Amino acid sequence: MFWNLVKHELKHRSSEKDKNSSHKRYIKYIYLVVFLVIAFVFITKLALAGELDPTQIWNVLYGLPFALIGISRAIIKREQRCNTVGWWLSLPFRRQTLIWAKFLAAMWRSILTYLIIFVLGLVGFFYALLIDPKLQLHDIGNFLLTGANVGLIMIVIGPLVIALGMFIGILALTEYRYLVSLFWIGFWVVWALVISSYAEVIFHFIKHQYAAFPGVSFIAWLPCWIITYILIVFMSVLLERKLV
Amino acid sequence: MNAIECKGLSKQFEKNFALQEAEVKIPENRIIGVLGPNGAGKSTFFRLLVGQIKSNTGEIHVLGQKPSWELNHQIAYLPDRARWYLDYSVEKTIEYGKNFLPGFQEDKAYDLADRMKLDASMMTASMSKGQEAKLMLILCMAREVPLVILDEPFAGIDMIAKEQIMETIIDLASEREQTILISTHEIAETEGLFDYVVFFKEGKVILSGDVEELRGQQGSLQSIYRELYR
Numbered sequence: 001m002f003w004n005l006v007k008h009e010l011k012h013r014s015s016e017k018d019k020n021s022s023h024k025r026y027i028k029y030i031y032l033v034v035f036l037v038i039a040f041v042f043i044t045k046l047a048l049a050g051e052l053d054p055t056q057i058w059n060v061l062y063g064l065p066f067a068l069i070g071i072s073r074a075i076i077k078r079e080q081r082c083n084t085v086g087w088w089l090s091l092p093f094r095r096q097t098l099i100w101a102k103f104l105a106a107m108w109r110s111i112l113t114y115l116i117i118f119v120l121g122l123v124g125f126f127y128a129l130l131i132d133p134k135l136q137l138h139d140i141g142n143f144l145l146t147g148a149n150v151g152l153i154m155i156v157i158g159p160l161v162i163a164l165g166m167f168i169g170i171l172a173l174t175e176y177r178y179l180v181s182l183f184w185i186g187f188w189v190v191w192a193l194v195i196s197s198y199a200e201v202i203f204h205f206i207k208h209q210y211a212a213f214p215g216v217s218f219i220a221w222l223p224c225w226i227i228t229y230i231l232i233v234f235m236s237v238l239l240e241r242k243l244v
Numbered sequence: 245m246n247a248i249e250c251k252g253l254s255k256q257f258e259k260n261f262a263l264q265e266a267e268v269k270i271p272e273n274r275i276i277g278v279l280g281p282n283g284a285g286k287s288t289f290f291r292l293l294v295g296q297i298k299s300n301t302g303e304i305h306v307l308g309q310k311p312s313w314e315l316n317h318q319i320a321y322l323p324d325r326a327r328w329y330l331d332y333s334v335e336k337t338i339e340y341g342k343n344f345l346p347g348f349q350e351d352k353a354y355d356l357a358d359r360m361k362l363d364a365s366m367m368t369a370s371m372s373k374g375q376e377a378k379l380m381l382i383l384c385m386a387r388e389v390p391l392v393i394l395d396e397p398f399a400g401i402d403m404i405a406k407e408q409i410m411e412t413i414i415d416l417a418s419e420r421e422q423t424i425l426i427s428t429h430e431i432a433e434t435e436g437l438f439d440y441v442v443f444f445k446e447g448k449v450i451l452s453g454d455v456e457e458l459r460g461q462q463g464s465l466q467s468i469y470r471e472l473y474r
Contacts, residue, residue, distance in 0.1 A: 004343045011331055086323020089296050091344055092316040174257075181354065243297050244257055 002097065009105035036120075043124050047132035054139060055146040057124045060117065062195065064150075067113055068158060069165035070186070072106040076169025085173070089243070095236035099166065103232060106162045114154055118147055161168065161226045163231040170235045174242040247272035247391060247423040248293065253302035254447075255288050262288035262387050264447040270425065272390070275417050275437060277465075278427040281473055286427040287324040289444070290395050293425075294321045307390055317346040320384040324395040324427075328380050330369040341383050350375075353386035360408055374405030381409055385416050392424045395422035398434065406430075410437050421462070435465045443472055 030115035039060070078083040091098060125143050129135050164187070172180050247268040255263040263285045270276055278286050291297045292304055295311035309315050328337065334357050341348040357364065360378040368376055377397060384392055394413075398406050414437065417424055428434050442452040450472060451458075455465065462468050 001343065008340065011329070083325055083327040084329055086296075086321075086326045087328075090294050090316055090319075090321045091324065092313055092346060093344075152399055204412075241298055 002101065004047045005091075005093070005097070005101040006108075009102050010108060039120075039124060039126045040127075043128050044131065047128045047135070050132060050134050052128055052132055053137070054125050054135065057143075058129075058147050058150055060121070061114075061147075061150045064117070064154060065157075065161050065191070068106075068154075068161045069168070071109050071113065071164030072103075072162040073169045075102050075106050076110075076166055080173065081187050087162055089239070095239040096232065097190065099170075099232055099235050102166060103159075103162060103215070107168065108161065110154070110158055110162060114151055118151070121147055136192070156221045157224055159228040160231075163228045163235075167231055167235055170238055173244070174238050176238075176242065176243050177244070194238045246270060248305060248425075249305045250289075250292075251303045252299045253304060254291075255285075255292060255294065255297065258299050258404070259448060261447050262357060263292070265302070265401065266444075266447060266449050268449050269452070270423070270442065271440060272423045273421050274440045275413065275424045275426065277434065277438035277441040278425055279429065279431065279441055279469065280427075280446065281467075284444035285447040286444050287395055288447075290321070290324070290393050290425070290427065293393060294319055309425045315376075318389050318391060319349075320345070320387040320389050320392045322380055322384050322394045322397055324452055325399070326380060326395075326442070328368045328376055331367070333365055333367050334379060335364040337365075337379055337383065338386075341386060345383065345387055347388040348383075349386050349388055352388075353382050356382045356386055356412060359412065363443060374401040377401045378409060381412065389457050390422070392422055394426045396427055398428055398430055403433070406433055409411060410434065431466050438465070441465060443469075445472065 039057075043052065043057070046056075079088045088098065122144075125140065131139065168180055168183055171177060171183065246269050248268060249267060250268040252380060253263050253266040254261060266285065266289070268289070278289065279287055285423065288297070292299055293306050293311055294316055295313060296459070304311055307318055317360060332340065336426075338350060338353045338357070341353060342350050354364070357379075360375075360382070362379060362382075363373060363416070368379065371379065381394070381397060397409060413424060413426070416422070426434070426437065439455050441455055441458065442449050451468070458465070458468060462471070
């Protein structure tokens with residue numbers, strides 16, 4: 001039964017507003033095309049000038065935590081947007097079961113998002129290979145390892161980021177909903193501080209982290225997953241006692 | 245025997261009381277109208293019964309137990325202002341019922357869909373509001389459970405759909421031992437449906453009783469309603 005619940009959560013959801021608004025239905029595709037055009041121009045320009053470090057393509061993955069937080073928040077918010085929150089909350093399951101099902105669905109979507117970016121990155125690399133005389137096929141090894149390392153980091157911190165996104169969504173359903181904007185501001189400030197202060201360190205870590213694996217990853221993995229679990233329990237308590 | 249008993253029930257949202265010291269007793273195996281204008285506390289009362297929210301004070305007993313997710317195995321609940329998932333067909337909705345809702349009878353659900361002229365392949369996204377309301381009603385009425393709670397099932401739908409829904413409720417109620425709670429403020433069209441009523445006003449129960457007795461004492465439900473809320 002639990003896996004049926006996860007399957008239910010994996011379905012695409014659109015609201016009445018989305019149904020009636022054709023531009024909203026296609027907006028994500030428009031964003032994707034704009035992003036691909038920018039990436040294409042960027043790669044072409046640098047590759048023709050012989051200045052492209054292909055691992056820079058993975059810089060795009062700095063945006064992944066935002067994508068994950070958006071995916072996970074949306075998986076809660078869509079129940080509100082579609083006016084189905086009453087159905088969701090009256091299902092005869094523990095609150096924690098309901099949250100775990102959404103969490104796993106968000107995890108699956110996040111993995112898919114990462115894989116799509118990985119494949120697009122690979123396409124970018126082969127395109128650069130065609131037009132950049134300095135780039136060689138054997139560079140692909142380093143390129144792939146850098147991309148895979150980001151994936152590894154996502155396995156470590158992804159669940160925590162997803163739980164945070166869901167937490168924001170759940171908070172909006174409770175009597176503490178006034179804290180949502182405060183939480184957002186905090187998230188942006190922390191992220192901006194981390195990136196502005198440690199961007200080079202993080203990127204260096206991403207590029208060379210496979211040498212240190214598995215020790216470093218394991219140290220980070222355990223606390224991240226423990227905090228994720230605590231957040232999930234906390235969310236179920238909020239749903240149980242503080243709904244409005 | 246009472247299906248629901250509440251004593252001193254209060255629920256406060258920020259500074260407003262949705263329910264204030266409400267005393268409610270609802271007999272079992274009847275069709276009960278929970279009546280009152282918007283903001284009277286009907287939906288809050290229902291949400292307390294299914295354990296979606298907790299009361300600030302008071303006691304609730306539903307089917308002899310305190311509200312909980314376990315008790316929802318025995319309650320079919322249609323939430324207020326609910327819509328159904330747009331990407332579900334009638335068939336998928338029935339599958340949802342079979343997968344997640346205890347006591348859900350697949351055959352009964354197809355039977356009801358047939359009666360309400362909902363084709364199995366029809367998608368929610370292409371339905372009218374009345375058809376969607378019928379589909380959600382199927383999810384509740386195809387369940388063999390002792391308590392059914394329908395929060396404003398007639399809101400915003402046309403007269404023909406309303407009549408079909410009422411006929412279905414009456415037919416099913418006569419086949420089963422089920423307590424059916426229905427909230428509405430559309431008394432004129434639904435008066436014939438109820439055999440027991442509870443009137444809410446400003447978070448309190450101001451009148452409740454057997455419909456026949458109330459009619460005998462005070463006239464039609466519509467005139468009682470006018471009198472109470474004027």
